[in-house]
Amino acid sequence: MAFEDIAGQDPVVKRLRVATEKDHLPSGLIFYGIDGVGKKKTAYELARSLNCLGADPSCSCDSCVKIAHESHPDVLFIEPDGQYIKVDQVEPLIEHAMLRPFEGKKRIYIIDRAECIREETASRFLKTLEEPPLFAHFILLTAGLPSVLPTIRSRCGLFHFSELTPLMVEKLLVDRFDFGSDEARRRAALSGGSLGRSLSLEEQDFAYYAETSAWLDRSLLMGEMTPGELVAMILKEGTKTKIDLPDLQSRIDLMMEMVHDGMMGTRKLPGHFSGITETFDLYIRLLQARALISGNVAPEMVLEELLIHSDKEPLGKWTETFIRPLSWA
Ligand SMILES: [Zn+2]
Secondary structure, eight states: OOGGGSTTOHHHHHHHHHHHHTTOOOSEEEEESSTTSSHHHHHHHHHHHHHOSSSOTTOOOHHHHHHHTTOOTTEEEEOOBTTBBOHHHHHHHHHHHHSOOSSSSOEEEEESOGGGBOHHHHHHHHHHHHSOOTTEEEEEEESOGGGSOHHHHTTSEEEEOOOOOHHHHHHHHHHHHOOOHHHHHHHHHTSTTOHHHHHHOOHHHHHHHHHHHHHHHHHHHHOOOOHHHHHHHHHOOOSOSEEOHHHHHHHHHHHHHHHHHHHHTSSOOOGGGOSHHHHHHHHHHHHHHHHHHHTTOOHHHHHHHHHHTSOSSOOHHHHHHHHTTOEEO
């Protein structure tokens, strides 16, 4: 493992390296971006490079080996116990942070799903985050930056992890996970820019997208579908009860592909889209929705933007039908 192995996050890696070299690394860091793009891996790599006893990136010193096995006493990983990160999870960690490192040079605390820290827990934690011992760093990971408490956000350096391109996901699946090129391409297409998601896709997911696509083709051929209906159709929940940003993004990608094909004349779009202006307008809105996803706003906000602005007619009933049953990851 080395920084070189972290795919698609060059700007973040560069910032971290420069900060480490100049000894300017913030005590609190927030790594944010959709799930499955390398936040946790980068956190561990940072912990490794800060504690390594050698100089070689492919080092196998005692410290590097322990961190690779997640058994280093100075590198701790915490995730929500149930729905939240609880006070009694954070308190021992605050005491721990005051001690000199047991073995390494730095103490690193990696806190996953930082959006699950509530006020009660944060209040115990803020002072340490503000005036931490020199040898401690807190790395907070989140796919929902807007939900991280502002009091925490304002005390941390922010590092944005981008979605990967489908081509990048495809290449990683072939090179590192031994997928055949056809299977890798199929998975990359529905990955929504997340390597993690591409790996977790199941046959039912592929079936869902194939079904949606076929249904849409049939409906479009039969005629009347408003832009709002089209949006709602693509975003419609199948058997799943949760939707997250990668999921939303792959749906929007699918829809953009359809609209694009419509503009190119290789797919028939419904009557409402006969004018190039309407079609182009929808395409632009989809692009904007994608930009919102990249900015890591809450998925419900992306949907709201998309639904509210995607039809001249009131979209109340569509919002009712498609937003209400969803719960958000
Ligand atoms: Zn080492």
